[in-house]
Amino acid sequence: AVYHGAALGTGARVAREAEVQPGVRIWPGRWVAPGALATRNLVWSGGGLPFAEDGSLEGRIGVDWTVEELLRYAGAAAAALPPGEVVVGADPGGTAPLIRELLVGGLRLLGRPVADLGSVLPGVTAWAVGHRRAAGGLQILRDGPVVRVLPLGPGGCPFGGERLRKLEQAWRDQGAALPPGEPGPVTPWPGATQAYLASLRAELLAEPGQRRQPAVELTTTPDRLPLLEEWAGALGFRLLRPGWDAGDREAGDPRAGEAGGPVAVAGKARHLDAGRGQGGGPAPVRAGIGALHPGWWLAGPTGEPLPEEVLQSLELLLACRYLPAGEPVPIPAAAPVALEAVCTGWGRRWRRVEPGEAPAEEPLRHLSRLLDHLALSGCGLAELLAGLPPVRLARATVALPWESRPRLLRALAEAFGEGAQPIAGGLRLTAPDGCTLTVLPVPHQPLCRIYAEAADRRRAEEEMGRLRQILGGLGQQVQEA
Structure with missing residues (x-):
């Protein structure tokens, strides 16, 4: 999506599911990757910042x-x-x-x-x-x-x-100055993958003989396949028809063929059959590991990738099962309130964490826990998902000027009165009917992310629209003041 007021230079390309925010300029020949959120000019010259909002290049x-x-x-x-x-x-x-x-x-x-x-x-x-x-x-x-x-x-x-x-x-100071003295030492660690797999193996609960079902069918980049086969062999999982992550490519992208696989026009996992496996047993778990972003996706009962909030619920359930007893379960600040019920149901303490405090994504750890849990419980993925609390979420990103941010958040808290609660990095607002709104200003960018959570998606969308109107009105009042 390219919003009104954005500008694209000659040859600039915006991938599917990427967003270019109002007022952002993408210089000629630049590429906005799938799922990326362009919130500032993509110049990469003349003093522009070349990295994304998480600091990545x-x-x-x-x-x-x-x-x-x-x-x-x-x-x-x-x-x-x-x-x-x-x-x-x-x-x-x-x-x-x-x-x-x-x-x-x-x-x-x-x-x-x-x-x-x-x-x-x-x-x-x-x-x-x-x-x-x-x-x-x-x-x-x-x-x-x-x-x-x-x-x-x-x-x-x-x-x-x-x-x-x-x-x-x-970066603006031209990087770090070279200090006088000897170069720093380098320590090769060729056994890092084996050590990582040993840490995963030590965490799992099922004996290898119990891991008969389900198998896993993974899509990823071709070069990763030998390492993934090593992962499956070390942990006793069955890896079926490993392929490549063609779903991250957009039809017509001239770079698509360079990854060694076809272009998936219909999107990830839409071709998959989530029915029963051979012999009436559970169907294989179908998942993929992102190429440029170290996340994962999981095909649900319909064959479509699970929504982000459902995947978060599943990750949290697995964390409750596998994290050491007494260790609080981290929940990202932007995650739905309903996820707290997952921890409560398992009798686990939890804590909200800001960006920069949450552990980095480990897709294979999530997947290993999932397969191990399914092997122990004997149920299929559909049964496991059915037990998760329903999460119905609407989300949006709105402009929030630097100079008006503190006063705007104070005015918003006053507008909701007792329903306003400060959280890590923002505000959580509760409407009289229980609908929950989360307001999270983006650090060091004139933007704000808002999330609406309600009993049904229509209600969440309604509350999202109301909050955007409130933000717009308060923003105008703050500017006039």
């Missing part, structure tokens, strides 16, 4: 950015991290290994000790940062010629808040 080396800009980004990311080791890992294939070597070399020149993981599965780098108690990390994801460099803070958490501010400031 995405593009093609030699086309969208130069080697010098990549090294400058490594310096800026290092400047945003505390002292200590930086972990670097990358997808296999394409330019990802080359970029990993460049980043490792650049960090060493800055005097940073580096742990080089080599080619690893998505999520391994984030796990390794916490496992090694490193200062942070850089995870390199690949989809054809396009590469995304994702910065990670302590504990493997994605950048957010103060760390994003430091990253932006360091």
